[in-house]
Amino acid sequence: MIALLLTLTTTSEAMTAQSELDRPITLAATELPLRNLLDRLGAEAGVRFAYADRAIAELRASIASEGEALRDALDRLLSSLGLRWRWVAGQVVVQAPTGVQGARRLAGRVVDARSGRPIAAAEVVAGPASTLSGPDGRFSLLLLEGVDRVGAEALGYVAGSAAADPAGEFLLPLDPVVIGLSELRIEAKASVVSRLRGGPARVLPELVEQVPATGGEDLLRALETIPGVSLGADANAGLFVRGAPPDQHLVRFDAITVYHSGHLFGFFSPLNPDAVQRVDLYRSAFSTRFAERAGSVFDLRSEDGTGRVAPTNRTRIRVGPLASSLSVQRRLSPTLELRGSVRGGTTRLWPAALRESLLDVSAPEADRDALGERGFRFVDANLSARWRPTRDDVVHLAGFLARDRFQQRLTGEEDGADATDELGTVRESNSFSLGWQRHWSEEVESRTTLSTTTYLDRVANGFDVERDEAPLGSLYVEQENRVRESALRGEVLWEAGAGHRLRLGGDLTRLDLRLDELREESDGPGDANVLLDGSDDLLGSLFLEDRWRPVPAVELRGGVRWTRSGELGESFWSPAASADWMPGGGWRVGVSGGRYHQWLGQVTDETLFGVPVSVWLLTERETRSDHAVLDVEWSGRRVGVRVAGYLRRSEGIGDFTDARGTTSPLFDFDGRAEVHGVESSLRWDGGPWSARVNYTAARVRHRFDAIDDGAAFPATHDRPHTFELVGDAEWGGWRLGAFFVARSGRPFTPIVGVIDDPQEEDDPELIEGARNSARLPGYARLDLSLGYEAEVGGRRWTVTTSLYNVLDRRNPWYRRYEADDGRILFDDVPQLGFLPSITLRVDLP
Secondary structure (H helix, E strand, O other): OOOOOOOOOOHHHHHHHHHHHOOEEEEEEEEEEHHHHHHHHHHHHOOOEEOOHHHHOOOEEEEEEEEEEHHHHHHHHHHOOOOEEEEEOOEEEEEOOOOOOOOEEEEEEEEEOOOOOEOOOOEEEEOOEEEEOOOOOEEEEEEOOOOOEEEEEOOOEOOEEEEOOOOOOEEEEEOEOOOOOOOOOOOOOOOOEEEOOOOOEEEOOHHHHHOOOOOOOOHHHHHOOOOOEEEOOOOOOOEEEOOEOHHHEEEEEOOEEOOOOOEOOOOEOOOOHHHOOEEEEEOOOOOOOOOOOOOEEEEEEOOOOOOOOOOOOEEEEEEOOOOEEEEEEEEEEOOEEEEEEEEEEEHHHOOHHHHHHHHHHHOOOOOOOEEEEEEEEEEEEEEEEEEOOOOOEEEEEEEEEEEEEEEEEEEEEEOOEEEEEEEEEEEEEEEEEEEEEEEOOOOEEEEEEEEEEEEEEEEEEEEEEEEOOEEEEEEEEEEEEEEEEEEEEEEEEEEEEOOEEEEEEEEEEEEEEEEEEEEEEOOOOOOEEEEEEEEEEEEEEEEEEEEEEEEOOEEEEEEEEEEEEOOOOEEEEEEEEEEEEEEEOOEEEEEEEEEEEEEEEEEEEOOOOOOOEEEEEEEEEEEEEEEEEEEEEEEOOOEEEEEEEEEEEEEEEEEOEOOOOOOOOEEEEEEEEEEEEEEEEEEEOOOOEEEEEEEEEEEEEEEOOOOHHHOOEEOOOOOOEEEEEEEEEEEOOEEEEEEEEEEOOOEEOOEEEEEOOOOOOOOOEEEEOOOOOEEOOOEEEEEEEEEEEEEEOOEEEEEEEEEEOOOOOOOEEEEEEEEEOOEEEEEEEEOOOOEEEEEEEEEEO
């Protein structure tokens, strides 16, 4: 008999219960004893559970929660076992429904009636109790008094039932059908960005659907709406996170390191949003298990983190002006799942207005009389297979491919002769990973991953001059940057007891980077193939991390990473620690800090051939960055407020510049940076509409001995003020999204003088002022989207119209200078103007 004593609660206790039960829970566990599952929930939420141990000792259950409120997680978990819960005297009391003294536990298996094979993810119902069968078809639930039959449903099977028989092994056979069941979709509106205690900002896929983006939903544009994250420019959108440049971010997709900056020189993400199910963003002071970057971490996954095989099949088709894609999710067996996507696009299919607007910004017209043909095409593909050979093992295979090709042909005159200038760029990535996750016991879990990736960035420029159809001269220059990375990573997670959760592991990473240049001149000394830079490094790391909750209201994290660089012959220590205090009432106060290192860097030079060129190099010394963060957060059921202050000091950085024609990058990583800022965010979630308001005040200062005699200057991505408003509303099948951003203009290096000697044939020499001592006008942009979703013929159709830069504001990108008779002339090159687009999405069962 299950009988628990319930006590009366006071009004103050009810208010405390409200805040405690609204705390977000992130937990994934499969087939654990209920007592262990409740202990984990209690440790995660900071609450205590009371229950009759003998009554639930034999019950087993599973749960997967991503930022869900504790009350909702408990409802799902306990209802599957026929149990109820109540908040009593500051704790959660688990009880059986009133008047069911004759309750018994029923364990059994759901099997195929013809083959006898187990059926996973079958919904089993016995009176008010329900649960899902595991990968081996097994289930366990509470059989209440008076309930004598058990029913089950599963995809591809006819619903069936049988008389309940607790004696022996209970089998529930289901007959397969030829016509499958239609997909059941349950939706709930929740916060699309949640801050996990002591961890990252978790971005749900719904955020991508809410943010307007030209050409369709895009992950890169969605991340721009998070405080502290900004894009460099409209058509060259490298991500900057809390003052850290793009090369200091570790981007991983299913354990694969992504070096590809983005399609169309970074205009949109190289990762198909349909292939990404989960994004964890560590803006600073991140876990010691991540290595080789000093700024932030983007951890992207093609699954939700539970390791479960998807219960349904899905096919999604997108058709848009920039790109079209096909995504497939197939459950090939109860233990095998396959997901794949392919996406591509070409400027040949773009509307004329979009083609000219975007290409004029991405590759501005050179000084020619006539502009010739230009073209751009890209393709990316993702493949993910997840196999559960046993209930305790998960094998994951993932692959990623991305390729961009840009060609431009310019024709005009050069010294009275016909001239042709051809430019071509190729950027491509080929990567894969193989992972194995093993649950050794209820307390111990291991993860092992082998990954490899190859990234290539090639820029070629050919120049020919002819007079009267006779060649006068030609020049061909090709620059190629290649990165190869191979890594073996392993870690063990151990629930050590007494509130401790240990994570220990290590990795071995091989980096090989090359920078080659091929030069051919018709009137020169001949062909020349030069290795500008070639280096490799073997990095070995070990790390240990502990998450400890000494009392329910306090969570502490501490860790250290040791890394040995074979190229530098040195060892580096990277400690990190954080503390979170949850005093109740929805409040959380957190402090964190750490030191991080990296051994490679990227220099961006936008002056080469008139297109963005990025080069990855192994640095002669390590880049070191020290982080410190203090944040305060209050979270209610619908409203949340968060304020965070951060400080970051770095050494061994390179100089990144976007000011074409006025500055040159420094390939020596010997600079220093200091970043400090304050972020504030107000959110409203729930109901038919949601909104977030973000404001960031920050400064980014660089200092190089070789620039301005070592004086500090604003970095090119320094934006002292940023204001963002993100809105989303739903009614019926309609959905309206809005995004407004206003921020300070970017710094640039002005031209303060000109030297023009009439006796010399060379072009006038422009004299630069202090580095980044001037600033462009402020940036502002409003994007809107309107979508309609309806189900027709068993298929879900969604049509979305996106309006990029609705106000058609011509935000300046950079300032271009030239000299004329000793005078300095300039004009501001604008970024993208108003760009409308429409996208069709079809979801097939």
